[in-house]
Amino acid sequence: GAVVSQHPSWVICKSGTSVKIECRSLDFQATTMFWYRQFPKQSLMLMATSNEGSKATYEQGVEKDKFLINHASLTLSTLTVTSAHPEDSSFYICSAIRGQRGYTFGSGTRLTVV
């Protein structure tokens, strides 16, 4: 079945550094991918829609200069959290559209900024 691989599954970084999260579609081509953020005991919040070969579309309130999204190929989208701060600590999840099931999700990345 359709698989979306997300890497790393967890990362700890120092405040002020940048962290890159990768989202790969393993057995299909994804022209559109999505990035979500989830804080403890809350639901998933859509951050941005990533389109292959074009600029990402960010949701209201999401800083595009802080959360850089690159979708350079049909199988890879990356989210870079720049100048990370402790308040950026969260669970980040990507997804892609595949077939009749609609959406397939990655396993998520736990980011902790210390």
Add this chain to the structure above:
Amino acid sequence: DAKTTQPPSMDCAEGRAANLPCNHSTISGNEYVYWYRQIHSQGPQYIIHGLKNNETNEMASLIITEDRKSSTLILPHATLRDTAVYYCIVRVNPNSGGSNYKLTFGKGTLLTVNP
């Protein structure tokens, strides 16, 4: 996309059927009902989806009322591993064309399966 309403939490005994309700009274004719679940610290997992007919797969059954204003997800024999947050989402099938592919999550129902 139409808004959905789900109870915040439910309990179920292991081995019994778990029936999770969802209200979507403003659903449009071309909108599907999707169910996903999220086990703690994992990405959401697709369960089932349907338009107007009842659907069944290896994981669950989906019962949609005739007026399509509500639906019920049924896990026929709940196990401890079914403990998760279950999300009912209504939207147009993303493969049907158009430009708005966003999938928006509500708060879902925390199903706790007890031994």
